[in-house]
Amino acid sequence: MFDEKDVILEAKHITRKFPASGGRTLTACSDVSLKLYKGKTLGLVGESGCGKSTFMRFLVSLDTPTEGEIFFHGKNITQLKGEELRQNRQYIQMVFQDPSASFNPKMKIRDIICEPLMNFKRIKASEKDAVARKFLEMVDLPGEFADRYPHNMSGGQRQRVAIARAIALEPEIIVMDEATCALDVSVQKTIIELVVGLQKQKNISIGFIAHDLGLIQSFAHQIAVMYLGTIVEVLPGEEISTSAMHPYTQALLGAVFDLNMDFSKKIESIESEAPSPLDVPPGCPFQNRCDRCMEICREKRPALIDVAKGHQVACHLYT
């Protein structure tokens, strides 16, 4: 299913360090390598604060990695500047985690949706109204919302405006950072069907960050699991609930609230202290929370190795 000639974007050994208080260094991403394939969806899951958004922001050139390179159609995009950078934006669009923060509060929804289209001269000013309405309706919002301001809408309505704006440009890659988490499950389903439909029609690649494992397995071709800045497992989307091998991935699966769960069950939780990107231990990043931790896990960082077709794990249990 994943043919090397279909790789549209490849991130190689991406590391991002931030200066932190007290002269310390925070490592948000550590040696991350991932590929996006044409017409396929890569799902990215992992603990809050593990570096998912930091990584995805590199794809849209909003930040530059401390180390590593990202190739889009074979061209390194981490060093783009000026007009080249601007042009590249139309091929890779991102829906941000915090949509309200990315809107100009003084602009009407019509202008918000049409801004990128106008910037790249894809439409004329006279077409704005019709275009805005068309895209609003695609994301299940009334066309009249074109006349509203972002603050006069609910959280989930704003989120859908952000999605409408990103798909309007028909980019080759769409990065969606928790782009459906404020939607009710029924609208969410509509949006996923819409996005998957567009993907099939136009062969779009999608990078999708989410916390809902059930959602991500419903349409991701490939899922990468991140923990404390590193990729600990990559596996085919449909296999997440059956073949996950990394103890962290298994812990995630065990913490899902499900309609068929036993509601009298006490909530299990990982008792140990939350890990910090300020003091990443040598060895495996998951060691202090892993109930199968061994001697070697405290000494040596496990490498990501192939365990099956399309399935890689970084864990000493499998080496």
Add this chain to the structure above:
Amino acid sequence: MAMLELKDVTISYKNVPAVQNVNLSLEEGEICSIVGESGSGKTTVIRAVLGLLAGGGKVTKGDILFDGETLLTRSGEEWRKLRGTKISMIFQDSGAMMNPTRKIGDCFVEYIRTHENISKKDAWEKGVKMLENMRLPNGDNVMRSYPFQLSGGMRQRVGIAMGMTYQPKLLLADEPTSALDVTTQAQIIRQFMELREEYGTSIIMVTHNLGVAAYMSDYIVVMKDGIIEDEGTRDYILKGTRKEYTKTLLDAVPSLGGVRYV
């Protein structure tokens, strides 16, 4: 007597009703979840309870009672005493509400010191402890950060920490865990339950996660188009409802090993 009671409440933005004829009553120590359509008025309802409607929103009909007394005619001074300690709120999008130019610690210390007469140093330590309870590593570093230096879920947990600092009698939580991964979510949910067990806190929780709603709640309310479309116990909502909309929602819940679109 119910701790909180909404009686036939209608709420409008600039005279256009967004929520109509809502009735809801909550006893001490009870947990109620509001689920439902995006844009149906969930945030509007709980913001009305806290007297913090945005964009010219107003309760145009009905009454909201807390411990038997109306909340609708409270003065600014009375609200300052209630908010944070008796009634507190965790906002949807806590991150976007933070002042981008101020460090978390400055805001948190100020928040603590408006509710409690303690030194800056003690307030700082209290803040760090609350943050670490929310599973944020290095609470001290988080306090020294600007909002943009934190991840979305970390900002959300700062909001949760503030909302829970004073063990309020009533906690209004607007999608508190939708930005969190499932293991962190499980820990936060556990803390909500502990708050209820230890302090008898009543909670209204808005969520899109029906699994979370079912796990936590004594009572579930389903909203659609500005009205309460369906309501009842977990068993009724999950197994007994006849309402088409509730069934549509239940059917749309993504589940592991469920439908695939590709």
